[in-house]
Amino acid sequence: MGNSDSKTVKKIISPLYNYSDPKTRPEPEPNRERNSYECVKLATPYVFSRKGSMFTDEDGDLAHEFYVEEPPNKKGTKATMRRVYANLTPEGEVTYQFPRLHADFPVILHQS
Structure with a gap:
């Protein structure tokens, strides 16, 4: 509890989205909000x-x-x-x- 992301939601959308590791992704733009995980769309349902x-x-x-x-x-x-x-x-x-x-x-x- 206390996390902004839910494990259940991640399990549901995992076939459709890929979560990139914050350590391996490039630095975000200065005016963009920082999240612990960034969603990248892989496929359409x-x-x-x-x-x-x-x-x-x-x-x-x-x-x-x-x-x-x-x-x-x-x-x-x-x-x-x-x-x-x-x-x-x-x-x-x-x-x-x-x-x-x-x-x-x-x-x-x-x-x-």
């Missing part, structure tokens, strides 16, 4: 894009899987479907319409 899980084929169609129907070899047998692995291009980065919170964000959201 928002996620703006994700890796796409779909593929594009040579026709420009977008899907998770592509199949081709193979005709039967003998009369009276059914046609089979064969999965296509060639000539597929990964979707790449997909941006979200609205930013999401990161899964490792250490704050519990509660609606009352």
Whole structure:
């Protein structure tokens, strides 16, 4: 007790911020207030894009899987479907319409 910083608050924001040691950081500006720890922002809690899980084929169609129907070899047998692995291009980065919170964000959201 008696410190201006709380251990609980440090644990909560530690994935998002980095506290630099007062001995190793440069001298502060003369008009700036001196703190025992200085916060440096490392990451944002928002996620703006994700890796796409779909593929594009040579026709420009977008899907998770592509199949081709193979005709039967003998009369009276059914046609089979064969999965296509060639000539597929990964979707790449997909941006979200609205930013999401990161899964490792250490704050519990509660609606009352």
